Amino acid sequence: MAINPDLQGRVYPPAEVYDVAREKIREFARAVKAEHPAHYDVDAAQSLGYADVVAPPSFAIIVAQRADAQLIADPESGIDFSRVVHAEQRFTHHRPIVAGDRLTAELHVDQVRAMGGGAMITTRAEIASEAGERVATTTSSILVRGEGQ
Amino acid sequence: MAAESAVAPVLEQLETGLEIGRREIAVTRSDLVRYAGASGDFNPIHWNNDFAVAVELPGVIAHGMFTMGAAVQLVVDWAGNPGAVVDYQTRFTKPVPVADTTGTDEPGAILEIVGTVGALDAEARTARIDLTVTSAGQRVLTKAQAVVRLG
Numbered sequence: 001m002a003i004n005p006d007l008q009g010r011v012y013p014p015a016e017v018y019d020v021a022r023e024k025i026r027e028f029a030r031a032v033k034a035e036h037p038a039h040y041d042v043d044a045a046q047s048l049g050y051a052d053v054v055a056p057p058s059f060a061i062i063v064a065q066r067a068d069a070q071l072i073a074d075p076e077s078g079i080d081f082s083r084v085v086h087a088e089q090r091f092t093h094h095r096p097i098v099a100g101d102r103l104t105a106e107l108h109v110d111q112v113r114a115m116g117g118g119a120m121i122t123t124r125a126e127i128a129s130e131a132g133e134r135v136a137t138t139t140s141s142i143l144v145r146g147e148g149q
Numbered sequence: 150m151a152a153e154s155a156v157a158p159v160l161e162q163l164e165t166g167l168e169i170g171r172r173e174i175a176v177t178r179s180d181l182v183r184y185a186g187a188s189g190d191f192n193p194i195h196w197n198n199d200f201a202v203a204v205e206l207p208g209v210i211a212h213g214m215f216t217m218g219a220a221v222q223l224v225v226d227w228a229g230n231p232g233a234v235v236d237y238q239t240r241f242t243k244p245v246p247v248a249d250t251t252g253t254d255e256p257g258a259i260l261e262i263v264g265t266v267g268a269l270d271a272e273a274r275t276a277r278i279d280l281t282v283t284s285a286g287q288r289v290l291t292k293a294q295a296v297v298r299l300g
Contacts, residue, residue: 017271027186028187029185030187031181031184031187031215032184032215033180033222034225034231035222035226036230036231036234037227038231039231048232054231056218057218057221057234058214058217058218058221061214062189065189066189073220074198082192082194082200084192085241087241088238088239088241089217089238089241090236091237092235092236093232093261095232118264139238145204
C-alpha cells in the first residue's frame with residue numbers, strides 16, 4: 001500500500017498526558033547505559049538545581065513515539081510499521097525533563113516525500129507541560145521501505 | 150556510577166577540533182530487549198532474528214535510538230550535567246547488527262564513540278560536540294551533534 005501524500009501538514013492534537021515517573025527515568029537511563037548520578041539520585045539532581053531526577057537527553061523519544069503511533073495507526077496513512085526504518089532524529093530541549101513532569105505532545109506531519117517505492121516521512125512533536133510551557137521539540141524522519149528496498 | 154567531570158568544561162578553554170573523550174560500548178541482545186522495554190519500542194526487528202530476516206535486514210539490529218542514546222553519554226559525563234545538552238541530532242546511516250551471544254560473555258556488537266568540539270558560540274555560551282560513532286569499522290551515525298550549554 002502506498003503512503004498517502006495528503007498526510008503532509010496534518011496535525012494530531014495532544015492525546016493523553018504522559019506522567020514522567022522517577023523509576024521510568026532510572027529505567028531508561030540504565031537502558032542507554034547512562035551513569036550520571038542525576039538520573040538516579042534525587043539529592044544529586046537537586047545539587048544541580050533540578051526539582052527531581054533528570055531525564056537523559058533522548059528520553060523525550062518515549063513521548064514522541066507515542067505521538068507518532070497515532071500517525072502509524074491511522075488507517076489513512078498506509079504505513080506498514082514492519083517496514084519502517086528510523087532515518088533521522090533531533091531533540092531540542094527548551095528545558096530539561098524531570099520526574100513529576102506531566103507532558104503532552106502535539107504531532108505535526110511536516111513532510112512526506114516519495115522515495116523509490118517507499119516514502120520518507122518527517123514528523124515533529126511539540127512537547128509541552130500540561131500548563132502549556134514548551135519543554136521539547138523532537139523531529140523524526142522515518143523511511144518506509146517499499147518492496148525490495 | 151561514573152564520576153562527574155572533576156571540573157566543568159569552560160568555554161574559553163575549548164577550541165574547535167579538541168577531543169573531549171572516547172569510549173567503547175559493548176552491546177548484547179539483552180541490551181536491546183532492555184531498551185525495548187524502557188522505551189516502548191517493541192518492533193520485532195530488534196529482538197526476533199527470523200522477523201528481521203523476513204523484512205530483508207541482515208538480522209537483529211540495534212534500535213537507532215539505543216545507539217543515539219548511548220553515544221551521547223560521553224557528552225553528558227564530560228559536561229557533568231545531563232540537562233546541559235540542549236540540542237542533539239543524528240542521521241542513522243547504517244544499521245548495527247547485534248549477534249546473538251546469549252550465554253557467553255562476548256558482546257554482540259561494539260560501538261566506538263569519539264567526541265570532538267565541532268563549534269563554539271561565545272554569545273550563546275554553547276559548544277557543539279560532534280560524535281563519531283562506528284561499529285565493525287563502519288560509521289553508523291552521521292552528523293551526530295550535541296549542543297552543550299556551558300556555565
